[in-house]
Amino acid sequence: MKRTSHGAALCPIARSLDVIGDWWSLLIVRNAMMGTRRFGDFQKQLGVAKNILSARLRTLAEHGIIATAPASDGSAYKEYVLTAKGRALFPVLVALRQWGEEFAYQPGESFSKLVDRETRLPLRKLEIRSRDGRLLQQGDTTVVMSA
């Protein structure tokens, strides 16, 4: 399917989706956050075709989300590591996860949970807050053009 590029978009949501709005990209980023570093491991974990994984890793690298590094064990393998820009996608993954937890499972279905490493308790739900700390709903917000 032909994709319209929103690279010229004035809206940061569209601009973000232009970079990571691809089916596999966020799953690659998710697995990289959980510690996956090698092509073969991404491939096995995601069950994705090699050519698609190659293309997605290349795009993520071009956008500075992932970088390649020599293998940590000194072998000839190349490893893929998130950059600061890539690690900054964590709130996007948390938001997708929390929405999925609430709406995408039937009662009784199991799913993985993101927990605080220290207490093993689930995280607090993401809150949208004003600069001065008030809890906001979508209707309390509006979109304006920045200078």
Place this chain on the structure above:
Amino acid sequence: MKRTSHGAALCPIARSLDVIGDWWSLLIVRNAMMGTRRFGDFQKQLGVAKNILSARLRTLAEHGIIATAPASDGSAYKEYVLTAKGRALFPVLVALRQWGEEFAYQPGESFSKLVDRETRLPLRKLEIRSRDGRLLQQGDTTVVMSA
């Protein structure tokens, strides 16, 4: 491109992407949040082909993210309105927006800003917090299977 369905996925991120991980879906949800209700308006605003827009609206409706309602002005038009499940995607859009604001523009480029309707100030950056309120980085978290 063939898409693998992650409908059976144990990970809520994959499950969410199975529903809204499509190029257009989140942009449709974004515009619906900003008040767009009619097919022709979505089409004009997004510059998307009619057949693709139809298909995406149908999928969003099948997943209970958007519902159809009679036109608010009593005309024969059908309108599309977000459900509670659709409105709950707001944190996903805020997370994508904040990442885009920070990483997807060159210095000096303009972009739209989500502001507090009352103060006209940008929102606070999303924070990942533990249940007891500590600020967490990704490395402070881990994924476990729920019962």
